[in-house]
Amino acid sequence: MDSARNRVTQVRIVALGDSLTVGFHSYDVLGNVEMLTPYTGVLAEHISKELPTDRLSVDIVNKGVIGELTEQMLARFDIDVIRLSPRIVIILGGSNDLGWGLAPGEVFSNLRGMYDLALGNRISPIACSVPSIMGFDEGIPPRIALNALIREHCEKARLRFVDLFTATLDPPTKRLASRYSSDGLHLNAEGYTKLGNAIYDEGLRPALREILKQSLPTKPAERH
Numbered sequence: 001m002d003s004a005r006n007r008v009t010q011v012r013i014v015a016l017g018d019s020l021t022v023g024f025h026s027y028d029v030l031g032n033v034e035m036l037t038p039y040t041g042v043l044a045e046h047i048s049k050e051l052p053t054d055r056l057s058v059d060i061v062n063k064g065v066i067g068e069l070t071e072q073m074l075a076r077f078d079i080d081v082i083r084l085s086p087r088i089v090i091i092l093g094g095s096n097d098l099g100w101g102l103a104p105g106e107v108f109s110n111l112r113g114m115y116d117l118a119l120g121n122r123i124s125p126i127a128c129s130v131p132s133i134m135g136f137d138e139g140i141p142p143r144i145a146l147n148a149l150i151r152e153h154c155e156k157a158r159l160r161f162v163d164l165f166t167a168t169l170d171p172p173t174k175r176l177a178s179r180y181s182s183d184g185l186h187l188n189a190e191g192y193t194k195l196g197n198a199i200y201d202e203g204l205r206p207a208l209r210e211i212l213k214q215s216l217p218t219k220p221a222e223r224h
Contacts, residue, residue, distance in 0.1 A: 042196025
């Protein structure tokens with residue numbers, strides 16, 4: 001009984017995405033990456049502070065690729081997610097697709113393919129909406145359309161959904177709030193912290209608490 005009570009549950013989390021998962025800010029004058037502050041670091045801080053390390057051991061793997069499209073994310077899903085055997089995958093993609101003019105429905109099709117692959121391999125997906133943009137208002141309506149598709153699917157399929165668009169929004173303009181932006185498209189350190197907080201609060205914390213609940217030893221049935 002004691003060994004069962006003291007068992008530590010191992011949980012691997014994969015964060016799959018593009019530059020917003022990498023934590024990219026911008027390039028310097030020489031074209032070098034200026035700074036990286038991935039939201040996964042924020043997740044790790046929350047987990048270490050809030051969850052019992054004697055019962056839960058969490059490994060977070062960041063699989064973000066700068067400039068990637070959702071079609072490319074879908075193509076590497078087997079290698080970078082399924083083969084790592086995570087319990088949870090956080091999926092954030094679509095910003096680059098929309099920037100290249102792809103239709104929201106086409107982008108969502110790729111995202112849904114990832115959600116379905118995760119579920120088919122007993123991995124819990126956390127679907128994230130795409131943040132807004134600043135300095136290019138024409139790019140906002142496609143993001144709203146894509147996010148509506150993601151939200152609607154998550155409600156129907158009962159998937160965990162994190163609204164990063166609203167979390168980083170300037171409500172009057174529906175643009176990315178300047179306080180969170182590094183270049184109008186990518187975020188700054190405060191912005192990535194905001195992403196991490198939202199993903200943890202809305203998606204990861206309840207998912208990990210559910211895993212903890214399931215790991216509790218069951219009481220033996222009473223005999224009569």
